[in-house]
Amino acid sequence: MKDIKKVNSDLVEFWNEAIKLPEDYKEQVKNSSDNSVMDLVPAQKLFDAVKELGSCKKVLDYGCGSGWGAFVAASSGCDDVLAVDLGQDIIDSLRFYAEVLKLDVKGEVIDENWIKSAPSMTYDGLVCSNVLDVVPLETAEMIIKEMARITTSNAKIVIGLNFYISEEMASKRKIELVDGMYLFVNNVLRLSSLSDDEWKNIFAPYFDVVKLDHFAWEGEPVESRRIFVLKKK
Numbered sequence: 001m002k003d004i005k006k007v008n009s010d011l012v013e014f015w016n017e018a019i020k021l022p023e024d025y026k027e028q029v030k031n032s033s034d035n036s037v038m039d040l041v042p043a044q045k046l047f048d049a050v051k052e053l054g055s056c057k058k059v060l061d062y063g064c065g066s067g068w069g070a071f072v073a074a075s076s077g078c079d080d081v082l083a084v085d086l087g088q089d090i091i092d093s094l095r096f097y098a099e100v101l102k103l104d105v106k107g108e109v110i111d112e113n114w115i116k117s118a119p120s121m122t123y124d125g126l127v128c129s130n131v132l133d134v135v136p137l138e139t140a141e142m143i144i145k146e147m148a149r150i151t152t153s154n155a156k157i158v159i160g161l162n163f164y165i166s167e168e169m170a171s172k173r174k175i176e177l178v179d180g181m182y183l184f185v186n187n188v189l190r191l192s193s194l195s196d197d198e199w200k201n202i203f204a205p206y207f208d209v210v211k212l213d214h215f216a217w218e219g220e221p222v223e224s225r226r227i228f229v230l231k232k233k
């Protein structure tokens with residue numbers, strides 16, 4: 001990976017734009033009488049895993065996007081939920097949904113270094129969905145190390161990851177993987193493609209894997225996305 005800073009800033013710009021809510025959509029949601037957290041949740045299995053965080057005292061949704069993870073934790077009983085992400089438009093979306101869903105979730109715009117100065121042993125619940133595998137590996141490793149530091153010894157930790165594209169599969173489908181693992185679309189890093197075992201090894205210095213499950217988004221034929229439930233070593 002050549003210029004990690006540029007890769008990181010390009011991808012944040014991408015996600016900020018992607019997660020920004022158009023005004024007409026917001027009007028539609030505001031005028032609807034049956035908004036539900038489930039409208040935001042990508043899959044039932046993710047909901048079930050994150051629901052467990054409802055019993056935690058303090059939950060962090062790291063790289064929250066629209067904040068579905070934070071909303072599942074809050075609606076499942078946790079009354080101290082913080083959702084953080086790097087883009088202002090992303091946190092504006094989160095705050096919009098918090099208001100519509102009437103859920104008390106705090107949202108904060110952070111920078112990449114926020115996690116390094118977040119207080120140690122603070123969160124007994126943490127959800128981080130589709131973040132670690134859309135950033136360069138070096139960034140993901142830093143985040144994982146800091147996650148171990150900021151969580152309590154008994155913390156419940158749920159990590160969502162995209163599917164894995166092996167080099168063999170990529171070459172069959174004529175997909176270019178930079179450095180054998182990075183998928184760029186229009187010059188934006190969209191996937192750091194690592195196998196289940198490679199992720200286990202990356203978590204291993206800090207976390208044991210309590211559970212690994214696979215799931216699909218609606219319409220996908222195969223359950224190839226990953227949910228890791230971790231506990232601290």
Ligand SMILES: C[S@@+](CC[C@H](N)C(=O)[O-])C[C@H]1O[C@@H](n2cnc3c(N)ncnc32)[C@H](O)[C@@H]1O
Nearest residue numbers: 012015063064065066085086112129130131135
């Ligand atoms: C694929 S989206 C996932 C959003 C949400 N967690 C979800 O599951 O729908 C990736 C998110 O990671 C955020 N992100 C990227 N780099 C990050 C970093 N270094 N620290 C925290 N969040 C980051 C992006 O801004 C974006 O909101």
